[in-house]
Amino acid sequence: MALVMSLDSEMKGKSTIFFPDIVKPDIMNFINENGESKKISKGELVPKSILLNNFIYLKSGLLFYIKRTNNYTKPKFVNVITPNRLTDYHLLLENNCTCCKSIKVARDSEIIIVDKSLIKNLIKNDIELFTRFMFDANYFTERQTALAIFLLTSSPEDKLIKFLFDILVALKTPFTSMWLTIDIKLTREEIADILHISVIKLDLMLGSLKKNGMLTKEKGIFSVNAALFTELSPCPLGREDAQGCKSNNMLKFKTKNMIEINNL
Template identity: 85%
Template sequence: MALVMSLNSDMKSKSTIFLPEVVKPEIMNFIKEHGQSISLKKGDLVPKSILLNNFIYLKSGLLFYIKRTNNYTKPKFVNVITPKRLTDYHLLLENNCTCCKSIKVARDSDLIVVDKSLIKNLIKDDIELFTQFMFDANYFTERQTALAIFLLTSSPEDKLIKFLFDMLVVYKTEFSSPWLTIKIKLTREEIADILHISVIKLDLMMGSLKKQGLVTKQNGLLCVNTALFNELSPCPLGREDAQGCKSNNMLKFRTKNMIEINNQPLHIKIKQ
């Protein structure tokens, strides 16, 4: 069975789903050359006019990309956006409504906004770069779909473990000691929103992990014991790898699940 802890740093990065991928150098160069820099304070919302007509790149700080749902018990999905990433590849070629989406500035942040029309024109001016934008947009959407499926089908405990792992990877933590430090402070409410769970449930899980000696706090930062990730699969949906494709997460809680059943050899009796 493939284990996420055994992956190299590049493979760890590709196994994350809670945070978008770092923008590639050629796209980053285009953004810096053609974009406009703006600074926003913690608690600000990115104006809808900017959200609708521009790509938004985070230079420094922290953003929450919020998508409203129709479930009044869980009214929003929250993506955390760390530096060197785009908030979304939303509406790449169409200027449609963004009423269900908003971007909140979680920490004082510096952004670069790029008019989408400049990107559309690349189809005439630089087809290779335009193709790269389209490829990355599709990959972004794929990761977002994987995240949505993971959040809707995984246990709260698995969601917390996966999120902690992704945060460690994104902040380039060296997995070389038993205890690893998450290099950013997030509130209980922020983490609960990101995991799509209640604050009460988060408190119960964190309390349990502390009793097991798997998490602690040091200088106000959360520290995680690597033993927490022993059962974590490289696949964001819990599948082992291409060889097995059985869900570790599902198997832990449902010993007779459909994934296991579907992987059994099929025996068909043919009438002579």
């Protein structure tokens, strides 16, 4: 069975599911050239009009991307969006309903919004960049599906370990020390929402990790013992034949193949 700790930094990034990928340089250039910057305050919701018609890129701060379920007695699905990432590839080519999704500003943030019509026009003006958007959109969707399956089928303990690992990777933490610092402050309630569990269950798990010498907390900052991740699989679903989160189904979305498809 492949072990996640033995992977290089790039493969560690591919094995994460709690955080979207960092935006690629070519897309980043497009966003900077065509986007509009906005500063938004903690506690605000990004207006639906913006969510419906635009791509939203986080330049600085912290966002929670929230997806409502049909069961009002269960928690919502919450994604943490850290800087240099798009919040979603939802409705890439269509302007339809977004009633089940919202973006909450978790910390004072700066976003860049890009009109989706500009993305659509790339199919005529820059097919290679358009293909990159489509590739990343499909990869984003696949990882979101893997996350939903993982959250609904894994134990609370496995979810916590996987989240701690993913956040360390997202923060580009070098896995070279016994103790790894998670340099971001999240409340108990926020972590519980992200893991789709109760605050009480989270407190019990954190207490157990502290008791067993796997976790410390000082001034709101967690430090994790690297031994916690020793047997973590690269696959979020724990498959023994895992080669990372990107499945073989993604091969059909390779840039060259998509260009050929669009030229048929």
